Amino acid sequence: MDDHSAHPLDDTRREFLRKAVTTATVAGLGASGTEVAAAEEHGGQAPQHENPFTLGVASGDPLPDSVVLWTRLAPEPLTEAGGMPGHQVPVQWEIATDEAMSQVVGKGTAKARPEYGHSVHIDVKGLDADTEYYYQFKVGSDRSPVGRTKTAPEPGMDVSEFTFAFTSCQNYPFGYYTAHDHLADEDLDLAIQLGDYIYEGGGQGVFGRGHEPPREIQNLSDYRIRQAQYKTDPNLQDAHAAFPWLVTWDDHEVENNYADATSEDNALTEEFLERRANAYQAYFEHQPLRPSRMPEGPNLPLYRRFTFGDLVEFNVLDTRQYRDDQVYSAEEADDPGRTILGDEQENWLVDGLTDSTSQWNVLANQVPFAATDENPNPDVQDFGGGDKWDGYRADRERLLGVMADDPELNPVVITGDVHRNYAYNLKADFSNPDSETVGTEYVGTSASSFGDGSGITQYGPSLGEPWQRFFNDDRGYVRCTITPEQWQTDYRVVSTVEKPEATVSTVASFTTDAGEPGATLASERPAQPQQTAVEIADIRPNQDGDLNNEYATVKNTGDTTIDFSGFILSFEAGSQNYTFGEFTLGPGETVTVRNGPGEDTESTLYADFGGPVLNNSNPDTVLVANEDGIVLDEASYPPV
Structure with missing residues (x-):
């Protein structure tokens, strides 16, 4: 793909771009380089001596002549208002053709409003197609990290890669x-x-990265804090700043397994739609989406x-x-x-x-x-x-x-x-x-x-x-x-x-x-030596929730002893995995693993997962894999 940013801009083209991209569409407001004074007159500066860019920067939805730039001001990201005042704050932005931000081709001021969590979504227009750009935000004396983005090639343009x-x-x-x-x-x-x-959800995990707030979220404040918490991760920030993103959602941005206006537990539609509206707004506030995607209540196109x-x-x-x-x-x-x-x-x-x-x-x-x-x-x-x-x-x-x-x-x-x-x-x-x-x-x-x-x-x-x-x-x-x-x-x-x-x-x-x-x-498939002599000889699914009813028997069909140390027997197509410790299986010998509690013997081992497993469905299979994780054999459960 041609990279126009690799070639210096001549003065005429640079002046054209400078004029072309000094205006933009911004979520919940209009913005241009001439509106700085007006923004300050109706609002105020962000709190001084605190970094307002704790959530990083992002760009997205690239078109041939425009791209969306995003940030959200949040000096205290895990608080209800992000540590911001209850009024709008002017945010200056610049876009340039170099990482040092010396070749600026567009700039303006956005109004970060409290009703949108002090987020800004700038639809920068008038850009060159298939061109790399860099961008940065400024509030007072604070500057954001520099992000890299790229516009799309023109439709029909010959793109080689x-x-x-x-x-x-x-x-x-x-x-x-x-x-x-x-x-x-x-x-x-x-x-x-x-x-x-x-x-x-309110899960806390074991890595000191527990969810905030530490409960299942419901209201707008909770969703904002949760979205902000994820955005504080430095690796995620780096990935967002490295290139433009396209984003879409699944269920957990709102609630597990929700469908349209139906919640997982069939809560009252009115209550769930209010929750969905809260989640959709917080999602919009934290993603590089065009202002035209701004949600209206529980709807976001x-x-x-x-x-x-x-x-x-x-x-x-x-x-x-x-x-x-x-x-x-x-x-x-x-x-x-x-x-x-x-x-x-x-x-x-x-x-x-x-x-x-x-x-x-x-x-x-x-x-x-x-x-x-x-x-x-x-x-x-x-x-x-x-x-x-x-x-x-x-x-x-x-x-x-x-x-x-x-x-x-x-x-x-x-x-x-x-x-x-x-x-x-x-x-x-x-x-x-x-x-x-x-x-x-x-x-x-x-x-x-x-x-x-x-x-x-x-x-x-x-x-x-x-x-x-x-x-x-x-x-x-x-x-x-x-x-x-x-x-x-x-x-x-x-x-x-x-x-x-x-x-x-x-x-x-x-x-x-x-x-x-x-x-x-296209890549080389790992070789499978004598371990291909392993086969699943018998399996049985759990019945009536009794773990000890579910088992799998593995047989060595070869002529030599196989070291099973590190081998994996996977129940329910990967949902429950039993890893063998130091264990060998001689020629013609079998070993049975039961998916439940019990006392191990020479020929029977117990997985002891400590709770009920999935029902046999979909079609649940048992896999046996070697110490490198490569599947050697599989078998499907017979009907109960």
């Missing part, structure tokens, strides 16, 4: 943002956050589209605000009237895909699109996909039809939510694994939610999902590099989220060729 990363699910008490630390070091054109930016030259178009979806409530049976999920997008958003999406002239077309989406509820055993009718597209099959089938109808669409779905990495081939008909592959889905793991994973990694299909090409449950983010000919996805995982510093590595890379939907492993 585009690199972005996506992330999701960053539960603050569950671990450090080591993923964001490394994300900030990536050379990206764009970053995308796919939801669960905050969590609404978040779905939107961004085009980068002739190469890629991103459809940023909202699968939470307009969805029907979750259902938990296949019969209910088949109802053709059910929707996850709402009619208006679905029509907008279908029209956009149909009219697109971009080489790659992306659905930036919250929850898994591929089918995850197809049990290989026809006698098992359990259903566990209510929160995913599995619970809204008619919507999914319509989009799969759009993908199938246009062989030049090159659709790719990027997804968060499930705290695991997956690669899926999207089938025209998920009831027939041999049907045509019409698209590709890359699912990213969490940044910190659920803490460190087990490292379990599976290459190729799973029993319940023959369209799966990859599974991994480490923590991290996903980096994607796009050219006109090929899409490459790198699953970047960190060594731990339990320490402020950690290493990062690429656990697997996949490619999708233009015109050939589906994911192909």
